[in-house]
Amino acid sequence: METVFIDGSTGEGGGQILRTSLALSCITGRDLHIENIRAARRNPGLAKQHLSCVEAACQICSGRSQGAARGSTVLDFYPGSVQSGNFDFDIGSAGSVTLVIQTVLPALSLASEASTVSVTGGTHNPMAPPFDFLCETFLPAIGTGGFWSSCKLIKHGFYPAGGGKITFEVRPRAKQSQGIINLCEASRQFQIKSRIYTAKLPAHIAQRQERLLEQSGLDIQDIEHVEVTDSDGPGNCAMIRICDNKRTTVFTAFGMRGKPSQEVISEVVSLAEDFLASGAAIDHFLADQLLIYMTFSRAGCYATNELSSHLLTNIEIIKKFLDVDFGIKEDGQIYRISCLPA
Secondary structure, X not given: OOOEEEEOOOOOOOHHHHHHHXXXXXXXXXXXXXXXXXXXXXXXXXXXXXXXXHHHHHHHHOOEEEOOOOOOOOEEEEOOOOOOOEEEEEOOOOOEHHHHHHXXXXXXXOOOOOEEEEXXXXXXXXXXXXXXXXXXXXXXXXXXXXOOEEEEEEEOOEOOOOOEEEEEEEOOOOOOOOOOOEEOOOOOOOEEEEEEEEEOOOHHHHHHHHHHHHOOOOOXXXXXXXXXXXXXXXXXXXXXXXXXXXXXXXXXXXXXXXXXXXXXXXXXXXXXXXXXXXXXXXXXXXXXXXXXXXXXXOOOEEEEOOOOHHHHHHHHHHHHHOOEEEEEEEEOOEEXXXXXXX
């Protein structure tokens, strides 16, 4: 099979291009050559987070790579056959554990037996899905397509200290699975809940954020405060969880030094309000992550509230590897995305 050439400056030009390319290289067995890695970022090239994804991809398929070094903007990846097993990855920084999972999960779903994966790094950090999103939003969504996985938070890890850990169990998807991701209908009956995490911070921060949530105008029916005691460093995030009997949509905003609680709460409330006002079934953070799982069945659809650059870029990368196409239909504030045979 011919090598797949990927330009890492395509579209949003970030690390998602690398992770999607590695996952699809493992799935298809096609060699990968990628240039201009993370070209659109302030510090282009591979960082620790991305090197961990490369190493994880190599381990699950006995693959090898060239160019896997800090700051490298060019990488060659040569996959072998995907094998199940017990895998343990340590990012060595506060890099996101969920993004490493994002790299290896699609391929491990094709293995002949179940696998367990442990990843050490950041479990709750900005610019990446937090553990709660992975557990409550992402896994149930791909579960509708016949992909079964479970995860467990072993230790919290906030940016910049890291040191958190999750474990993951992946069962192989049945070869004859009829599961098709179909998430086009918005929830009609739901509850809005909130969760505030604080670690090694004064009590008044959570108290202030709770009052701001109560004053937000959202009909929040439950506010949970989790005082984290196992974190290596300080951390804070506020979540709004839109829950019905089928799925939960998690929105998150992170606190940091110099960022007022008012800004944190305003950010997460705006995300939830925009989603609810659109009438979409799934949020735009989940939307780009579902694409690769829809290709297993060459079918499926969902309705989301934003046509993000991540989504459009992921579509283009997937089409480099697989003979599939994606339909996009705009309907008011909703975008309906469907997977089709090319």
